Amino acid sequence: MEVSVIRSSSQAKISKTELGCRDLSQISRFRKAGLRFTLKAVHSDPVLESKSPATFKSLDRLRLFVGLPLDAVSDGNSVNHARAIGAGLKALKLLGVEGVELPVWWGVVENEMGKYDWSGYLAVAEMVQKAGLKLHVSLCFHASSQPRIPLPKWVTKIGESQSSIFFADRSGQHYQQCLSLAVDNLAVLDGKTPIQVYQGFCESFKTTFSPFMGSTITGISMGLGPDGELRYPSHHKPAKSGTITGGGEFQCYDTNMLNLLKQYAEANGNPLWGLGGPHDAPTYDQAPNSNSFFKDHGGSWESPYGDFFLSWYSSELVSHGNRLLSLASSIFGDTEVNVYGKVPLMHSWYKTRAHPSELTAGFYNTASRNGYEAVAEMFARNSCKIILPGMDLSDEHQPHDALSSPESLLAQIRTTCNKHRVEVAGQNLAPGAPGGIEQIKKNMLGENKIDLFTYQRMGAHFFSPEHFPSFTEFVRSLSQPELHPDDLPSDEAEATESVQTSSDPNIHLQTA
Numbered sequence: 179m180e181v182s183v184i185r186s187s188s189q190a191k192i193s194k195t196e197l198g199c200r201d202l203s204q205i206s207r208f209r210k211a212g213l214r215f216t217l218k219a220v221h222s223d224p225v226l227e228s229k230s231p232a233t234f235k236s237l238d239r240l241r242l243f244v245g246l247p248l249d250a251v252s253d254g255n256s257v258n259h260a261r262a263i264g265a266g267l268k269a270l271k272l273l274g275v276e277g278v279e280l281p282v283w284w285g286v287v288e289n290e291m292g293k294y295d296w297s298g299y300l301a302v303a304e305m306v307q308k309a310g311l312k313l314h315v316s317l318c319f320h321a322s323s324q325p326r327i328p329l330p331k332w333v334t335k336i337g338e339s340q341s342s343i344f345f346a347d348r349s350g351q352h353y354q355q356c357l358s359l360a361v362d363n364l365a366v367l368d369g370k371t372p373i374q375v376y377q378g379f380c381e382s383f384k385t386t387f388s389p390f391m392g393s394t395i396t397g398i399s400m401g402l403g404p405d406g407e408l409r410y411p412s413h414h415k416p417a418k419s420g421t422i423t424g425g426g427e428f429q430c431y432d433t434n435m436l437n438l439l440k441q442y443a444e445a446n447g448n449p450l451w452g453l454g455g456p457h458d459a460p461t462y463d464q465a466p467n468s469n470s471f472f473k474d475h476g477g478s479w480e481s482p483y484g485d486f487f488l489s490w491y492s493s494e495l496v497s498h499g500n501r502l503l504s505l506a507s508s509i510f511g512d513t514e515v516n517v518y519g520k521v522p523l524m525h526s527w528y529k530t531r532a533h534p535s536e537l538t539a540g541f542y543n544t545a546s547r548n549g550y551e552a553v554a555e556m557f558a559r560n561s562c563k564i565i566l567p568g569m570d571l572s573d574e575h576q577p578h579d580a581l582s583s584p585e586s587l588l589a590q591i592r593t594t595c596n597k598h599r600v601e602v603a604g605q606n607l608a609p610g611a612p613g614g615i616e617q618i619k620k621n622m623l624g625e626n627k628i629d630l631f632t633y634q635r636m637g638a639h640f641f642s643p644e645h646f647p648s649f650t651e652f653v654r655s656l657s658q659p660e661l662h663p664d665d666l667p668s669d670e671a672e673a674t675e676s677v678q679t680s681s682d683p684n685i686h687l688q689t690a
Contacts, residue, residue, distance in 0.1 A: 240622060240656060243314055244270055245279040245605075245635035249325040251286055251298035263302075266636055267309035273653050277312030277396065279632045284319045284379060284401075285329045291368055291375075294382045303387060307394040314632065317383070319376060319401040320356035329355070333367065340366060342433040345411055348455060350431065353411040356404050359498035360434035373501060380509045392514030397630070399518040399565060400506040407522040407567075408499045408553070410491075412538035413462070423580065425466040425527055425534025428455040430491060442490045451486055459538075466527055466534040474531045479544070488542045495540035496552050503560040516563055518603060521553060521591065523568035525576070525584035536587075543590075550591050554598040563601040566591060569621040569631070570606035570614035588621065603630035609645055615652045622656070 249258050257263070270278065280302055287294050306313045321329045328334060337343050337354060343366050344352040363371050387395060402408040412426030430439060436454065443452025458478055459471040466472035471479055478484045499519060506517045526535040531545040543549025557564050571584035595602050606618055622631055639645055 240627070241276045241312075241630045242274075242653065242656065243277045243279050243312070243630065243632040244275055244640075245632055246281070246302070247635065247637050248281050248322055249327065250280060250302055251283070252325065252327055253286070255286060255295045255298035257298050257301050257305075260301075260305075263636070264305055264309075266641065267305060267311060269641075271309050271311055273650060275311070275653065277314060278306060278636070279314040279316060279399075279634075280306075281316045281318050282383070283322075283327050284317075285321060285327055285331075285333075288330050288375075288379060289332070291330075291332050291370075292378060294379070294386070296383070296386045300386065303390050303394060307390065311394075313390065313395045314397040314399065314630075315383075315387075315395055316399040316406060317380065317401050318406055319379075320404055320406060321354070323355070333357075336367060343367075344432060345429040345435070346432040347427045347429055348431055348459075348461075352432070353404070353414050353429065355414075356411070358432050358434055359403070359494060360432065360438055362498060362501055364434065373505065376502065377505055377509070380506060384509055384513070395515055397516045397518060398506065398510055399520060400502050400562075402499055402502055402519050405520075405522075407520045408495065409522050409524070409539040409541075410495065412540075413535070423526055423535075424460060424462050424464050425472055426538035427462055428459060428491065428538050430455045435494075438494060439490060443486075446486065448483075448486065451483055455491075456484070456487060466530065466532065472530070472532045472534040472537075477532055479532050479537065488537060491537075492540050492542035492549060492552070496556050499553070500556045500560065503557065503562045507560045507562060511561075517561070518563045518565050519557065520565040520567065520605075521550075523566060523571070523584055523587055523591075525568065525571065525587045526580045526582045528583040528587050529581035548590070548594060550594040551598075554591075554594045554600050557595075557600045558598045563603055563630075564591075564595055565603045565605060565632075567605040568607050569604040570608075570611045570618050572613055572617045575612045602628050603632070604628050605632045606634055608634060609640060609649070615648060619652070619655065 246263065247259060250263060251257055267278065280299065282299055286298070287296060289295070303313060318327075321327060329337075334354075341352050343357055343361050344354050345356075345358045346352050357372050361371070362373050365371050367375050384391070399406065404411040404414065410429040412429055413423065430436065431454065436452075439454075440449075440452035443449050456471045456478060458469050460466060460469040467474070471477055471484070479488065503517065503519055510517055522539065524533075524535040524539045524541065527533060528536075533541075533544050533549075536543045536549065541549040541553070554564070566588060568584055568588065571588075573583050573585045576582040576584065592602055604618070604621060606614060611617075618631070618633075622628055633649070640649070
């Protein structure tokens with residue numbers, strides 16, 4: 179596969195020193211994936227030399243970022259695909275993208291408790307700064323399965339003897355890719371609480387990256403749970419092949435969650451309700467209506483016990499989010515960066531009355547109750563912004579049997595955020611969703627505009643001929659120049675002189 183990258187002179191030029199043969203070798207990592215970048219002479223459409231600056235349509239300062247590879251920095255704290263990333267940064271800059279998002283992993287930086295190695299991430303920050311781009315940092319206090327990036331080794335070792343630091347489902351299966359929120363303030367990490375450990379991590383980050391804060395680094399996302407999102411890991415067990423994803427399972431069966439439930443039940447005068455989660459809830463692979471808890475009519479979720487349990491379960495999640503976002507706000511509040519947190523789009527089964535996928539994930543949102551009021555209030559209280567993923571999803575492309583509605587759920591959350599004056603940023607789930615780019619544009623430029631969108635994620639597919647041209651057109655469509663009459667050429671010769679047809683490497687960078 180081959181991608182030709184060119185750009186008209188009305189936008190930017192690349193000199194030999196900026197992008198020559200040596201820089202092309204920086205794509206060698208992606209070339210192994212079957213992707214090859216070349217620069218070649220092309221005959222472009224006439225470029226109009228402006229006599230005055232072109233006027234651009236205002237998008238109320240919409241900022242577009244692109245996510246860097248999840249494993250941009252991994253084991254050994256070295257930069258992976260460094261040359262390819264460097265070349266990619268130049269291409270994004272010339273397209274008009276404002277910046278990139280960088281995942282910063284707890285398991286990469288703090289392999290020994292209280293000892294931080296930021297060298298790889300500093301190198302990336304310097305690359306981004308040199309490219310003239312902005313940087314949004316995502317602090318990841320969870321693990322990744324693909325690519326494999328584990329929790330810190332010393333945390334994993336503690337978990338081997340104290341499995342209760344992790345979430346557990348009804349069968350006793352532990353989710354070991356993030357800590358249970360029930361241990362936030364328990365001294366389970368060699369005498370320290372997770373909140374204290376997260377605080378040390380954030381303070382070290384702030385000190386180390388102070389030269390970049392507010393200039394290159396403009397935003398920080400605080401990791402809040404699985405995949406960095408504010409939720410329980412209710413869907414961590416994949417559905418069987420050929421089946422519709424179930425509503426997930428409640429994650430309240432580790433020792434510490436059960437202790438919190440017991441205390442809540444006793445305080446509310448119902449000690450028997452604190453012995454465990456709902457006994458009549460389905461398992462991961464079962465349809466929500468296969469048991470009585472989530473049934474649309476007469477389900478236990480509408481009973482006094484159901485309200486008791488769901489109120490407790492959701493309030494614990496909101497309290498966890500409040501602890502982490504208040505920590506981030508207190509540490510970064512005196513800088514010029516914005517603090518964000520990510521809230522998931524649990525859209526499966528949204529068309530039912532119970533909304534089981536949201537309930538098991540920790541959002542007490544049903545057909546008769548807005549479960550995002552408390553979430554938005556918590557973000558507003560901490561002066562943080564919300565990132566909503568899934569802005570590339572449309573209802574028409576969802577499985578009919580899942581009774582899903584990502585568009586309705588997204589609209590509900592955005593309306594609730596607007597009510598509480600919480601700013602919303604967006605993400606797509608992955609490039610290639612059917613009709614994804616058009617859906618993104620619809621969500622970015624609708625009535626409730628967003629100021630920041632992060633397109634996920636840079637890699638071999640991102641720069642492939644099947645994807646990169648459509649991404650380029652997407653970027654251009656966000657801000658098309660409107661030429662002033664004085665910008666028009668005086669005659670055909672003037673326009674022709676502006677056409678670039680040189681075979682010299684000193685060419686323009688633009689998608690062919």
